[in-house]
Amino acid sequence: MTYLSDVVALTRKDLLLELRAKETLPSMLLFVLAALTIFHFALPRGAGHTAALGLLWSALIFTALLGLTRAFVAEREQGMFDALVLAPCDRSAIWLAKSLAVLAFLAAAEVVALPAFAAFFSGIGGRTVVAVALADLGIAAVGTLFGAMAVAGRARELLLPLLFLPMAIPIVVGGVGGYLWFLVLYDAIFVVLAWATFEYVVAEV
Amino acid sequence: MIAARALAMRYGDRRVFRGVDVELADGAFLLVTGPNGSGKTTLLRVLAGLAAPTSGELRRPERHTIGYLGHDPLVYRELTPLENLTLFGRLYRLPERGERIGMLLERFGLWDVRHERVSTFSRGMQQRLGLCRVLLHDPQLLLLDEPYNALDAQGAALLDDLLGEERTHVVATHEPQRVEARATQRLAFA
Numbered sequence: 001m002t003y004l005s006d007v008v009a010l011t012r013k014d015l016l017l018e019l020r021a022k023e024t025l026p027s028m029l030l031f032v033l034a035a036l037t038i039f040h041f042a043l044p045r046g047a048g049h050t051a052a053l054g055l056l057w058s059a060l061i062f063t064a065l066l067g068l069t070r071a072f073v074a075e076r077e078q079g080m081f082d083a084l085v086l087a088p089c090d091r092s093a094i095w096l097a098k099s100l101a102v103l104a105f106l107a108a109a110e111v112v113a114l115p116a117f118a119a120f121f122s123g124i125g126g127r128t129v130v131a132v133a134l135a136d137l138g139i140a141a142v143g144t145l146f147g148a149m150a151v152a153g154r155a156r157e158l159l160l161p162l163l164f165l166p167m168a169i170p171i172v173v174g175g176v177g178g179y180l181w182f183l184v185l186y187d188a189i190f191v192v193l194a195w196a197t198f199e200y201v202v203a204e205v
Numbered sequence: 206m207i208a209a210r211a212l213a214m215r216y217g218d219r220r221v222f223r224g225v226d227v228e229l230a231d232g233a234f235l236l237v238t239g240p241n242g243s244g245k246t247t248l249l250r251v252l253a254g255l256a257a258p259t260s261g262e263l264r265r266p267e268r269h270t271i272g273y274l275g276h277d278p279l280v281y282r283e284l285t286p287l288e289n290l291t292l293f294g295r296l297y298r299l300p301e302r303g304e305r306i307g308m309l310l311e312r313f314g315l316w317d318v319r320h321e322r323v324s325t326f327s328r329g330m331q332q333r334l335g336l337c338r339v340l341l342h343d344p345q346l347l348l349l350d351e352p353y354n355a356l357d358a359q360g361a362a363l364l365d366d367l368l369g370e371e372r373t374h375v376v377a378t379h380e381p382q383r384v385e386a387r388a389t390q391r392l393a394f395a
Contacts, residue, residue: 002298009295013281013288020283020322074281082255083279083338087296088269203254 006089010097015104017074024070028063028109033116035059040120050176052121053128057175060113060132061139061168067105068143069160071098072151081151085202095144095198103140110136127178134183135171138190142167145194148201206231206346206373207252212261214247221247222394225261229373231345234387237377239394245377246276248392249348252375265346269297272344274352278335282324286315286334289323290341297342309337313363328355336364346373353383 018024039055075081084094110132118124143164150160167190174182206229213223222244229235237245250256252265253273265271273279280289287306294302310316313333323331332355339347353361361383368374368387376384 006296009292013284013292016288017281017283074283078282079275079277079279080281082250082253082273082275083293084296085255086253086268086271086273087293088267088298089296 003090003093006093007097007100010084010094011100014098014101018101018105023073024067025105025108027070028067028105029112031066032059032063032109032113035062036113036116036120043121049122052117054172054176056113056117056121056128057135057172059117060110060135060175061165061172063109063113064102064106064136064139064143064168065161065164067102067109068139068147068164069157071102071144071147076151076156081202091199091202092195094202095148095194098147099140099144099194102144103136106136106139107133127180128175130180131175131178131183134180134187135175137187138171138183139168141187141191141194145198145201148198152201206233206266207375208262208264209252210262212248212251212258212263214244214251214256215259225392227252227390227392229375229390231373232371233373233389234368234384235375235390235392236381236384236388237375237392237394238379238381240379243394245379245394246350248394249273249275249350249375249377253348269342270345271348272339272342272346273348274335274339275350276354278331278338280323280331280334280338282331283322285320285322286310286337287319289334290337293338293341299342302341305341305343306337309340313337314359329357329360332356333360333363336367340367344372347375349374349376351378352376353378353380 036059039059043052043055085091114124114129114132146160146163149163150156153159170186171183174186207227209225209227212225214221225248227235237248239245247256251258251263253271254265254268290306291302294306299305310319313336315330315333315337323334352364356364368384378384
């Protein structure tokens, strides 16, 4: 119960910070809409549904990357990792809470992105919606872990894409192909791995 | 409370300090002095468990018994003082946190601004809130890095009172006059 209440308190803090600062979600929304608009004009007339779907997944991955670069801004700029790490809570609760906040921002961006895609390109099937939801889990889990790693590094703006984008390739493959079980497997592996390794990412000692 | 032997710290090729021995009993007051960049902050981070020494032996208390104030007050600027302290009160599992938070905010003169965002505060008010956060769980060991930074006369007097309380203190400062009299041990970096 204490673990859960730590996660709730930390997630509430992250959502509250975004509600006040309004920096992450508006940029994600603007980015995904701009990307889909550009793709709409870039894709040749008569191109197939799979090609359009590929562009949707590219837009979603880069939108997620934008959100992830901002996920630890408060911790980085205000040194808050020190205060959080000294608290006696399980450090994986920090990762889980941040992942849940990232998941919420992704879901909010997709509530706008998916109808926009349907309007610009072709309809969205239920399988794609499920694939996007499953992909969000993996993106939030892996991206939050790498986001925390990047905070400690010097070239953090470069480090996060370098770490995250290769790990996003299986998500794109599973998403475009509609391989839901593949996405479930990806989530299961990387959620557990990220949860178990976060402790070593944030603590030097 | 703390036992450190032959502590050394390097960042790449740069040696921050070496051969540091510290033995602190309960209630001791260690004053760490030295110019900017001499290793005071790094030593406090090592003692807090926020950085690993390159070599040496270190025994220190559990992290939940440590109160650490760094160069930054370590509070979320987009939250209010009440929200910040409630968050840390939960993470430190304080049973009667409302009462404790109220008492600290009163003590450091922040009760009237408890619902205002920290980003609207002066640096001195943020430092006072940082001290509230540090004291929230009533730590046995206080590690304070330049704690008088940005504090006005009233804030400095509040900090003087705090440093007079029955605890183990490690205070790093390049202006030692203010706490010199309280120090039971001294460590000077060159």
